[in-house]
Amino acid sequence: MQQHEDIQRQIDLTMGSLDGMSKAEAPAFFYTRLMARMESGTDSIWTRSLAFLARPAVALSILFVFLLINGYLIMTNLNQQEENIQQDYVAQQISYFDTNSPNP
Amino acid sequence: MSILEAERLMTEHEEKLITRADESYLVERLKKGDESAFKLIVETRKDLVFNTALGLLQNAEDAEDITQEVFIKVYESVHQFKGESAFSTWLYKIAVTKSLELIRSRKRKKRFAFITGILGENNELRHDPPEFQHPGVQLDNRERAATLFNSISKLPENQRVAFTLHKVEGIPYQEISEIMQLSISAVESLIHRAKNNLRKDLEIYYQKNR
Numbered sequence: 001m002q003q004h005e006d007i008q009r010q011i012d013l014t015m016g017s018l019d020g021m022s023k024a025e026a027p028a029f030f031y032t033r034l035m036a037r038m039e040s041g042t043d044s045i046w047t048r049s050l051a052f053l054a055r056p057a058v059a060l061s062i063l064f065v066f067l068l069i070n071g072y073l074i075m076t077n078l079n080q081q082e083e084n085i086q087q088d089y090v091a092q093q094i095s096y097f098d099t100n101s102p103n104p
Numbered sequence: 105m106s107i108l109e110a111e112r113l114m115t116e117h118e119e120k121l122i123t124r125a126d127e128s129y130l131v132e133r134l135k136k137g138d139e140s141a142f143k144l145i146v147e148t149r150k151d152l153v154f155n156t157a158l159g160l161l162q163n164a165e166d167a168e169d170i171t172q173e174v175f176i177k178v179y180e181s182v183h184q185f186k187g188e189s190a191f192s193t194w195l196y197k198i199a200v201t202k203s204l205e206l207i208r209s210r211k212r213k214k215r216f217a218f219i220t221g222i223l224g225e226n227n228e229l230r231h232d233p234p235e236f237q238h239p240g241v242q243l244d245n246r247e248r249a250a251t252l253f254n255s256i257s258k259l260p261e262n263q264r265v266a267f268t269l270h271k272v273e274g275i276p277y278q279e280i281s282e283i284m285q286l287s288i289s290a291v292e293s294l295i296h297r298a299k300n301n302l303r304k305d306l307e308i309y310y311q312k313n314r
Contacts, residue, residue, distance in 0.1 A: 005283070007311065009229075011303055014248040014249075014251055015303065017252055018249055018272065021238065021242065023274075024151070024154060024158050024238065025239075026153075026154035030154075030214040034172050037176070038179070054119060084282040093121050
């Protein structure tokens, strides 16, 4: 019981440890460094494009579209193959009956 | 309310109005490409952005980096600012978004570090940050504040943002609701849940470290 109260007291003190805190100030010469960064232009179009593509939402969307196109191509290919097989079979049947039919 | 207090509040209100009018004037000048307006905006708002980023990121170097990115974003996309909210609210929004992006990327790296650890490349936890000491915390509270910041870093994203903005930056619920684009009651609920979660985490901590 005493231990529980002691822990609760510690928690209350820790929860209140940010009360009355002052705000942190940006480092000295911040503007100079900011201007140096802006002028150096480290964020080129390529860096930005890569950063955009590396976003999980964008990367997953691209992957999803890629898989969708892949799936579509596979399905159309299979259908095409089935059609070809059917056409071949029909052609074989026709040629079989043509060759085996008695001449008029 | 005493007359003196009312007068003080009136003065504070007028000051806010003047600041907002000045801000919109500066923003208009910046939209026209005035660099002195940009410098003035940076000089007067850099601490606000830095303190917000520091509270969320718990690392001074990262906070400075994000503060720079926020002002670069302001410079590049000031035309998108329509003045529907206060300029400071817009700054807070950008600072929170950028900070969260960095936190997420750090988490991804940490996960990757865990995988490389499993693969036997290295067993060190290099991606774990050291204990954070906020420079604004009173000296006798430093140790407790570091423990609290450690617990804050374990909170879910929304709770972490709402609690930090309120506790570290001292922003009222109304403005937090504008920054996070939530209702005031949602912000209240987030902060209440954050406090409960922090108490639970601290209880575990103090049970282990008695």
